[in-house]
Amino acid sequence: MPHHDHDSSLRHRLGRTLRTPVGVTALIACLLVASVAVLGPVLLGDRAARIDTDAINQGSSAAHLLGTDQLGRDIAARVVVATRLTLRLTLLAAVIGVGGGLLLGVAPAVVGRRAGRLITAVVGVLVAFPGLLFLLFLATVFGVGTTGAVFAVGLAMVPPMARLVQNLTASVAGSDYVAAARILGVGRFRMVVRHLLPNIAEPSVLFAAQATGGVLVAFSGLSFLGLGVQPPQYDWGRLLNEQLNRVFVNPAAALAPGAAVVLTGLMFGLVGEVFAQAGGRRAPRAEEPVPPSLPPAAGEAAAGGDGGVLVRARDLRVTFPGGRQAVRGVSLDIGAGEAVGLVGESGSGKSLSALALADLVPHPGRVSAGTLRFDGDDLRADPRLGTELAMVFQDPMASLNPALRVGRQLAEVAEVHLGASRARAAARAVERLGAVRITAPERRARQRPHEYSGGMRQRAVIAMGLMGKPKLIIADEPTTALDTVVQRQVLGLLAEVREESGAALLLISHDLAVVAQVCERVLVMYAGLIVEDLPVAELLGGGAAHPYTRALVGAALTMTTDPGRELATIPGRPPEPGETGTGCAFAPRCERARERCHDDTPGLTDLGAGRQVACWYPAGPAAAISHTAEATS
Structure with missing residues (x-):
């Protein structure tokens, strides 16, 4: 049976709800009715049963608030x-x-x-x-x-x-x-x-x-x-x-x-x-202790101070009841028009990091950050992104309403966010469906999602994001449920859309080959933290420095993999949120771990232009840089 944190149990949420106006009103009403039910017969039982032939069928008076019945009994007492x-x-x-x-x-x-x-x-x-x-x-x-x-x-x-x-x-x-x-x-x-x-x-x-x-x-x-x-x-x-x-x-x-x-x-x-x-989701939230956020760096608060960076996050955290952090202090930059891949095992915090950027973290998760900016605007003050951000989720069927026609769903975006008329929005929906290579877009716009294939549904979701003018497209495992041919088509479409629109792309995947086809830079996540930031060329060329990244590359199967070579495996399992303590979270699974790895948590360290790694003892050529920096310190 799924485990529910004790603070999310019905009992605790009920306690918080009873402190709301509706809860207080309901509680007072219950106590009042219960008191009348318990004390009424004791205090007014005799009065309600007393027959008074001299007071038959009287109206309301000081002696009988609601009058009397055909036997002279007090009606108010009988109601109580x-x-x-x-x-x-x-x-x-x-x-x-x-x-x-x-x-x-x-x-x-x-x-x-x-x-x-x-x-x-x-x-x-x-x-x-x-x-x-x-x-x-x-x-x-x-x-x-x-x-x-x-x-x-x-x-x-x-x-x-x-x-x-x-x-x-x-x-x-x-x-x-x-x-x-x-x-x-x-x-x-x-x-x-x-x-x-x-x-x-x-x-x-x-x-x-x-x-x-x-x-x-x-x-x-x-x-x-x-x-x-x-x-x-x-x-x-x-x-x-x-x-x-x-x-x-x-x-x-x-x-x-x-x-x-x-x-x-x-x-x-x-x-x-x-x-x-x-x-339900309307339950009042208990205040959870949130770790103090890092102050924004100097100059970041000023408008236009991001220097061509579209998305800037510092110390981004996603906390769930009980103080469990699924994202534990992510810092990243995404440049305008840049394609960035976010990779890691399931449960590493990739999707939650992206949802935090879009202010879509599900209840009861809470997002905090020292800096969270999008195109120069502080998202902590105003998280609304309008049509400047497009989301492409893993399951397009869950993103489309099965009861509505696809064209109507796309048109709603233009009507609500762009103020377009119904006819103009419908025309733009057909245009966008054609732009994502869906044949006969006029006919397809009148169909419902179940009449689309899996690849067409994914294209329709991309078209929905393009109804506006997005500056950032977040694609969360967009090709997982697709076969190889359709997968290549969707990836090619994302690349075309990015080139034509100039939008930046954040592609979330556990498949390194998928990321390598589309992205220029890769962020590797483990246990809610970014452990390495490197160019795709370095990733494919064996230049990864973090042992976890190298293990991911070694475990990936490609068309050029020697059939006789044994694939690398990563022993153990990733830690659950709340299980991480001091030291490097990957240390229990790392063959290079030493005593320092279990005691001290490494931060991201520059290894040259466009490269960072969070490891005390990185592998490959980066090891010499790391040891030199350690000796200098």
């Missing part, structure tokens, strides 16, 4: 006293509905295929049946009275709850960790408790909280119709029925029970909203 029974029966019916929905919802994932299909079909039929008619049918089956009404309302809640849980469970049941648990022989009960329910808890709790308000209305409706609570007991629905015939004589007496139902239903809605905020 009825709170306990109404809430108790509502919550009991909700428990039946939630429990039954969970059982039927998870059943298809743990029982046999035939039984699972039968359960799914039954739930589908019940959901399709009109809810009100289903409720009245159940009330007739179970009979008149409190017990029958509880079961009728509770069971009526089961089908929608079960359908929700089935959909959620189906998405979780296909996960790799569930398949692994099945292979290991995990029992069905443990599978549900350990792997399924914890991962669908938040949306299920949200639905249950909001549906409880509907249960309250449904139960009160049955009592109003005479099918629920029977005399001498009474709930808000029963009181509303008793006073309805006097609504024009004493409106307060008739409207008070209805108002109680509405306000309590709103309370359950607020509770659901609290869970929605606590369980």
Whole structure:
């Protein structure tokens, strides 16, 4: 089961949400209703039951705030006293509905295929049946009275709850960790408790909280119709029925029970909203300690002080709850029109670094930097990049809305960011599709993403980025899912686009051959840090200085690789965020590591024009430079 940091758990996020205005309102409402339910019968029980023949059907007065009923009983006291029974029966019916929905919802994932299909079909039929008619049918089956009404309302809640849980469970049941648990022989009960329910808890709790308000209305409706609570007991629905015939004589007496139902239903809605905020991206963020950022270098803050550098980042960090840093102080420059490759193993922080530049780091990650500038503008003050930055993601199907036509999606960029008219934006979309070598662009613009091949979808995403006039194109593994022929076409297209538009390119990849085809300079990342910066020619010519870079080159298979030569391997595994301590992060896997590598963290050191390395004992010709510098210091 996926691990969630303790600060991101529902409990901690719920605590923070309760301190928001919505949370405070919901908490106060719950405490108020609970107090009335607990203390009402104790303080006003006798007054609500006292019959006074001298005060029958009186209107509102100082003695009787809402007047009296046909037996002279105080209506206000009866509304307060009825709170306990109404809430108790509502919550009991909700428990039946939630429990039954969970059982039927998870059943298809743990029982046999035939039984699972039968359960799914039954739930589908019940959901399709009109809810009100289903409720009245159940009330007739179970009979008149409190017990029958509880079961009728509770069971009526089961089908929608079960359908929700089935959909959620189906998405979780296909996960790799569930398949692994099945292979290991995990029992069905443990599978549900350990792997399924914890991962669908938040949306299920949200639905249950909001549906409880509907249960309250449904139960009160049955009592109003005479099918629920029977005399001498009474709930808000029963009181509303008793006073309805006097609504024009004493409106307060008739409207008070209805108002109680509405306000309590709103309370359950607020509770659901609290869970929605606590369980989603709107959850308030806890303040995480962020390491102090480096001050910007002298002259960097001045406009135009970047000297032809399009992107400049210093001490760029991406921190997640618990103080875990996935990017630990990256410093880089990208010149205008320059093509830079960012390489490294999976989990080294390549994609997060790029997302941090674009202000797209997903919640709950936090970005900090000593300097973060784009074309002379400070992105820390205003992260909006408009159409000056284009992103090309690894999976183009995830970047395109499957429900919209491709041309319409491209046109929206021009309409929203460039203020173009609908017709002009559509024409530009067709033009951009043609510019990325998509044949028959007018016809293709009217198609949806599923009608495109993988290479065409990637071209369409590139065209979307070109709807504006980007100064920087960030391509995150743009050729991973493509075959070799289409891969070469897409790389060629990126090179053409860069040449025609003059845009800079940041190409993220784990494939050194891909980077070598397009880029002029390579940044090598490991454990959230840049460990080497060198020209592509040096990389291909065996001039890499960092042992990690040399290992990556040695592990790459090319068409000229000797079939009899054994490929190099890197022992061990990269550290997880939070596992890095003092010293070089690559030291545990490095054959050149010495005592200093485990104690001191190396910084990037210049090795000549356009070359930097973060290593105490670099390999190759750079070693002599490093040793000379060390002796001098």
